[in-house]
Amino acid sequence: MLTFIAPSLSLADEVVNLYSARKEQLIKPLLDRFSEQTGIKVNLVTGKADALLQRLQSEGRNTPADMLITTDAGRLHRAKAAGVTQAVESKVLRDVVPESFRDPDSHWYGLSLRARPILYVKGKVDPSRLSTYEALIDPDWDNRICIRSSGNIYNQSLVASMIAANGAEATETWAKAFVKQFARPPKGGDRDQIKAAAAGLCDIAIANTYYLAGMLTSKDQAQRDAAAKMAVFWPNQQGRGAHVNVSGAALTKAAKNRKNAVKLLEFLVNRDSQAWYAEANGEYPVRTDVEPNELLKEWGDFKMDRLNLAQLGLLNPDALRMMDRAGWK
Numbered sequence: 001m002l003t004f005i006a007p008s009l010s011l012a013d014e015v016v017n018l019y020s021a022r023k024e025q026l027i028k029p030l031l032d033r034f035s036e037q038t039g040i041k042v043n044l045v046t047g048k049a050d051a052l053l054q055r056l057q058s059e060g061r062n063t064p065a066d067m068l069i070t071t072d073a074g075r076l077h078r079a080k081a082a083g084v085t086q087a088v089e090s091k092v093l094r095d096v097v098p099e100s101f102r103d104p105d106s107h108w109y110g111l112s113l114r115a116r117p118i119l120y121v122k123g124k125v126d127p128s129r130l131s132t133y134e135a136l137i138d139p140d141w142d143n144r145i146c147i148r149s150s151g152n153i154y155n156q157s158l159v160a161s162m163i164a165a166n167g168a169e170a171t172e173t174w175a176k177a178f179v180k181q182f183a184r185p186p187k188g189g190d191r192d193q194i195k196a197a198a199a200g201l202c203d204i205a206i207a208n209t210y211y212l213a214g215m216l217t218s219k220d221q222a223q224r225d226a227a228a229k230m231a232v233f234w235p236n237q238q239g240r241g242a243h244v245n246v247s248g249a250a251l252t253k254a255a256k257n258r259k260n261a262v263k264l265l266e267f268l269v270n271r272d273s274q275a276w277y278a279e280a281n282g283e284y285p286v287r288t289d290v291e292p293n294e295l296l297k298e299w300g301d302f303k304m305d306r307l308n309l310a311q312l313g314l315l316n317p318d319a320l321r322m323m324d325r326a327g328w329k
């Protein structure tokens, strides 16, 4: 039998301090697994993305946080721009996280993919009439679209991706026409758009697919029934591909447990972790060699927009101002 002298003591002192904008149940099981495998304890602080970022900024060099996990590349970019993150050069991360889903300066890495396609009410929309986000301004869709407000970063990122693809002028013209297609003034979250469509208020909803997945597997019969009325249409398949975003992580500039934090980051992109994300939250793996879960597979393969997601952050202020000018509430 092997005996160790001191290491078990120092191992117990190994920690990573994590600020996470993900709901606890969507990250904690993975962190527990990490701790079991490595002996590194993870101290988790969960909060709203903007509040955590503010906290990091005010704590500055004294922050206890080694790592920040947040959703949306726009927010990861904000953290980087605020100067609270640092670069991580890791062959593991570089090899498995596709280039479009990580920061060009290696400050943040995508951990899971979230797709934002067009959802439509089965039987009310002929999917052969659908094609692109751009074409949603066609008279066909007049007064038939539900989408949440411009205050939400998911829509800001979608518009930013259109600015990157089509230019600012064309996107502004589009946005002005797009808001006229809304069946009602934007309100509620993505799930509310799906519910509104199912209830007959509109025929098209723009929402991230994990919300649809969450509703389909909900304990609440009403949510399951609403979601069952919807189908997924992958737009822009002849062109750049459907809009995707990431949840992702960055090391803080002040990270005191840097080595452990890098280990955790690498753990979160290993095959098991990536498969877990898909199962637990209906997101797509960021790795190309891990299959999405069964439900996601039913919606079919699709081409993703391979725009480097750092662009979503860089173009975010432009997108926001443009949506405002277009009268997108």
Ligand SMILES: [Fe+2]
Pocket (backbone or CB within 6 Å): 208
């Ligand atoms: Fe979300």
